[in-house]
Amino acid sequence: MSAFRKLTIATVLLMTTLYASPANAWAEPVPIDDPIPEKPAASALTLTLEEFASFPKTEPTPAPTDQRLVRWARINYLGELPDGSRRLYANDLNGKLYLLGKDRQPREYLDVAATFAPDFLSGRGLGSGFGFAAFHPDFGRNGKFYTVHTEWEAALTTKTPDLTPQPGTRFHGVITEWTATDPKAAVFAGTRREVLRLGFSGQIHGIQQIDFNPAARRGDKDYGLLYVAAGDGGRGTTSDDPQNLAIPQGKILRIDPAGTNSANGKYGIPAANPFAGQEGRLGEIYAYGMRDPHRFSWDTRAGGNRLLLGHIGEHAIEAVYDVGAGDNLGWSEREGRFVYNRADRCHLYTLPDDDAQFGYNYPVAAYDHDPPPGHPCTADSGHAIVGGFVYRGARLPQLHGKYLFGDIVDGQVFFTVASQMKKGAGRAPMYKPRLVDSTGKQVTMADLAGHARVDLRFGQDNAGELYLLSKANGKIWKVTKAAYPAGVLPTFRQNLVASYDFEHPLPGDPAKEQDQGTSGSTITLVNGGQAMRVPDKAYRGSGNALQTRQVEPATAGNDDWKAGVYGEPGVPSLRAFNGVKATTIMGWFKMQGQGPAPNSNTADPADYYGAIGLAGLLSGNSQGHDVRALLELITVNGELRVVALARRVDGSSSQTFAANKPWQEILPRDTWVFLAATYDFDTATMKLYKNGRPLDGFNTVTGDPWGVEGDPEPDVTSATDPRGIKIGGSYPQNTREQNPCDCRMDGLMFLDRAASPAEIRAQYELVRRR
Structure with missing residues (x-):
């Protein structure tokens, strides 16, 4: 039991702030109203989605009482047979398994619902029905594939679960193994x-996915092993089932369908499983502490050993986990990187000071629910993550290395950078990519699905190309671009964290400029x-430039025109700049004033600033002026x-590399100039460039600052989030006027x-005017 669980609920609820005591004092968990305030940027x-396939209408069995189950076709996944035939397959929760050939027309391969009628169930519970199909990596020779479906009514008394069922199942x-007489046949x-048969007490959070590691090759220890994502059956809020290693619920299991050393003798327990052979623990368990492990996939670039899981939360947190053997994701002691308190369903809590001792595995990416004002804190706010895939295909280099996933309900599409x-x-x-249809029109998944409830899923073929699915209208779209x-060099695009061309005002707020880089x-x-x-054309393709300037030199205040975020x-x-070995800042600049500007912070008319601000990335502890990397004009000697x-380390010393040439030669008045600066923190080297050519210069600080x-x-x-970007001066939060630039950028x-x-x-050369 965690230290938090030992606290009395009354003590916890009385707390509203952390103790304002020395850094080494104990800090108790406290409630949080907005666990993840930052939103996907x-x-x-831009991703182009082209309609790929459309599926026939199907009906749940029995007729549903929950209108969320009334969909055109409950297609749940799209994959490719591992037999070289290039046939695709898709399953419908209502019971059909389809194959798609070159014409993209779905044709029924197997009717799972009819096979298991009348026990088959798809009309009660959002995940009920024919949930998933997984083809053995050697399907082309052995004809084996596996399905998972749900059963109820008579099955509950005539059939017995193989592992400990939940009370009140x-x-x-x-899970069924099928062996095709002819793997090439169009119909099974x-x-x-x-x-394997598992018993769940609720009609939610059952077995969500089964799959094989596509990166495992014959002879690898993972080859032919079936991963099984089993939810908590809805009992995680009232029991410790997800933490109980003696039962299968709330776990990812890993089994060998070709083995026989399990209790029922129908599958094997791999010796490499983390709890294999341990008394009182299920050897089938690969990882645990889960509520609803909805979708998982492997990043094949990571040697097939990196399993990424989209995990649906309870109160607020939708999360992606990097799951390894033996990992504990914490549910229901934790929800994401927060304490879950069963006595307070309206809040999550900060972690206790001794949290590290429990060894929980926390998300590598996450977002929260953000319910509308007045929404009951215990009610479903209509968000649930659907895990996706890291793109490693060859057709879309700009998507390479990005993990694409989304929200099931409203169909929002997100991505993260896998290396981050x-x-x-x-x-x-x-991040939220921009979606367009085949005509180039900007769309949302709700637009494409024709319904506010999208029921989004992702699919992938054997070439790594990605697909988006919607149950709302039973359609699939392929990401084609x-x-x-x-105007951006292709080799820069993966590393272009932030970029501003001043052609993209934020809709509804023209005083803000949208980022054209990866960070938003x-x-x-x-x-x-x-x-x-x-209106000023700095380079080919440009329409607008940014004007910065000092407004009232003789008046103390913060009225200078500048830009940035703080x-x-x-x-x-801007977290991509945390813990990096190097950085680059570049852009087009046109000086308009003599510079530097009069110092409006003093009464002396002869006092001028000692610098002219161009563009910089703030440090993690900046007050709005100190920088991690800066391109500027400053006074040297x-x-x-x-x-x-x-500066490499927050709060530590900085180094300056100054150009030898007079600044007026580098930035002649009323002339557009392309300036660039690189910062290599590992080699302690900085360089400057004008119009693509290096500028000679010198370090102003001796030694090793x-x-x-x-x-x-x-x-x-430093591994800290930069406090922002400053452009055309300092203090983008506008608390002080400092180093204004009378210029355009x-x-x-x-x-x-x-x-x-x-x-x-x-x-x-790519964009310069000719």
């Missing part, structure tokens, strides 16, 4: 046998708003120079790696 990545989840003919989903390192940023806006970090046009977008606890969408300035010497490990930035780009000299030259 809009991304400039109301339905069975049944052959034999079947029951492999690091186990034990907190949540990776989530993935693109970022034109919207910036504010401070003080000037929409008027700061001015967050006191950090800006999560009494002379204004173009510089690259950065970044602290990179003496440690053989790679040197990286365009095509600003922030990368989480160091661009090479050849890439910087190529980016300049």
Whole structure:
């Protein structure tokens, strides 16, 4: 039992803040109203969805009392047979298994509902029916595939679950092995046998998915092993079933369908399973502590050993987990990275100080429910995650390495960058791609499904191409294109965390500019708003530029025109800059004033600022001025120079690389110039470029201000969220006027790696005016 569970509920509910005591004092869990305040950010990545297939209408058995089960066709997955035939398959929860050939027309291969009637059930419970099909990786030779379906009524008294059933069992989840006489046949003919039967007390959270690791090859220990995602049957809120290693509910199981050493003798328990052979623990268990493990997949680039799970939460948290053998996801002691308290269904709680001792595995990505005002805290808010896939196909390079997933109910589509989903390192940023149909019209999944309740699912073929499914109208769409806006060097697009062209005002708020990079970090046009977008063509394809300037030099205040984003606890969408070895800032700049500007913070008319702000990434503890990486003009030894300035560690020393040439030669007045700066924190090297060519310069600080010497490990930035981006001056939160720039800017780009000299030259040549 966790330390939190030992606390009295009365004590917990009286707390409203953490103890304001020394850092080493005990901090008790406290309730949280908004567990994950940051929301998925809009991304400039555009996905084109083309209609791929349409399925015939089906009906649940028996007629449903829950209108959410009334769908056109309850298609639940699309996959490809592993036999080289290029045939696709899809299952309908109402009982049909279809095959699709080159013409994309679904043809019935097997009627699961009819086979198991009258015990078959699909009209009670959202996950009931023919839930999934998994074809053995050697199906082309052995003809074997597996299905899972639900049974009720007479089956509850005439058939016995193989492992401990839950009290008051109301339905069975049944895994069946089918052996086709001819694997090439268009309609199934052959034999079947029951492999495993589980008993669940509720009509929810049964066996959601069964599958084989597609990356496992013959001879690998994982080859031919069947993974089984079994939910908690709805009992996680009232029992410790998900934490009980003696029962199968609330677990991912791993079994060998070809083995015989299980209790029922119909399957094997792999010796490599984490609890195999342990007294009082089920050897079938691979991982545990789950409520509703809805969809899982493997990232094949990670050697097939990285299993990513979309896990549906109870109170608020929809999460993606990186699941390994023996992992405990914490339910129902934890929901995501929060304490779940059965006595307070309206809140989650912060973690206790001693949480590390329990060894829970926390999400690598997550979002919360955000119910509308007045929504009952114990009622379903209409959100549930559906897990997806990391794209490793060859046709869509801009989607490569991204994990695409979504929300079942409203059909929102999300992605994360797989390399940023690091186990034990907190949540990776989530993004929302822009969706368009085959005509290029922007759409939502609700538009395509023709219904507000989309019932979204994902599928994948053997080439790694991705598909989106909706039960609402029984249709499937294929992702046929993935693109970022034109004008960005292709090799930059994966690492382009933030990019601003000032052609994309936020709908409904023209004082904000949408990010065209991967992070979706919207910036504010401070003080000037929409008027700061001015018609000026910095480069080919440009229409507007950003105007920054000092408004009233003689008046103390914060009225300077600048841009940026600021967050006191950090800006999560900029998390890609945490713990990185290198960064790049580049963009187009046109100087309009003499510079630097008069210092409006003093009464001395002869006092001028010592710098001219261009663009910078703030540090994780910045007050709005200190930076992790900066491209600017500052005074060096009494002379204004173009510089690259950065600090590796928050609050530590910075290093400055200053250009040798006078700044007026680098940035002549009323002339557009493409400037770039790279920051390599591992080698303690910075470089500057003008119009794609390197600028000679020198470091202004001797010694080792970044602290990179003496440690053989790679040197990286602090693992803290940057507090924002500043453009055209300091303090984007507008608490002070500092270093304003009378200039115009365009095509600003922030990368989480160091661009090479050849890439910087190529980016300049790609868009420069001719």
